[in-house]
Amino acid sequence: MSAHDIHAGHDDHHGHDDLHVSQGDYVKGFILAVILTAIPFWLVMGNVIQDRVTSVAVLGLFAVVQIVVHMVYFLHMNGKLQGGWTMLSTIFTVIFVAIGVAGTLWVMFHMNANMMSEHAMPEHAATHHMATPAAVAP
Numbered sequence: 001m002s003a004h005d006i007h008a009g010h011d012d013h014h015g016h017d018d019l020h021v022s023q024g025d026y027v028k029g030f031i032l033a034v035i036l037t038a039i040p041f042w043l044v045m046g047n048v049i050q051d052r053v054t055s056v057a058v059l060g061l062f063a064v065v066q067i068v069v070h071m072v073y074f075l076h077m078n079g080k081l082q083g084g085w086t087m088l089s090t091i092f093t094v095i096f097v098a099i100g101v102a103g104t105l106w107v108m109f110h111m112n113a114n115m116m117s118e119h120a121m122p123e124h125a126a127t128h129h130m131a132t133p134a135a136v137a138p
Helices: 023-045 052-073 081-115 123-128
Strands: none
Touching: 023 052
């Protein structure tokens, strides 16, 4: 009996997830990634959207779609791999990062609003503290 005969049925009983990736999937992902990069670049460089809030929202939407494209086409993430644990851990990570970013922005905004207001000197206070020039004797 050879080593090949002993391990012939080894992979039959482990229940591995089947991940079939073709070169065409990588090409589709690459083309989508290029398009999702080129369009926002054109929008910003061509100054197509004048409103800043709308521009940030559109660019954020393109960023989220590109993240999903990368996760599906390059990281091969779906709900079927590893019994769904890969997707569950990704969702947890996204929620954790969102809470961290939102908390950081909240703290920075309130630190700026509460601490920097004391340093801003009003116009009348700036002129009040100026020294008057000394009288020059002839």
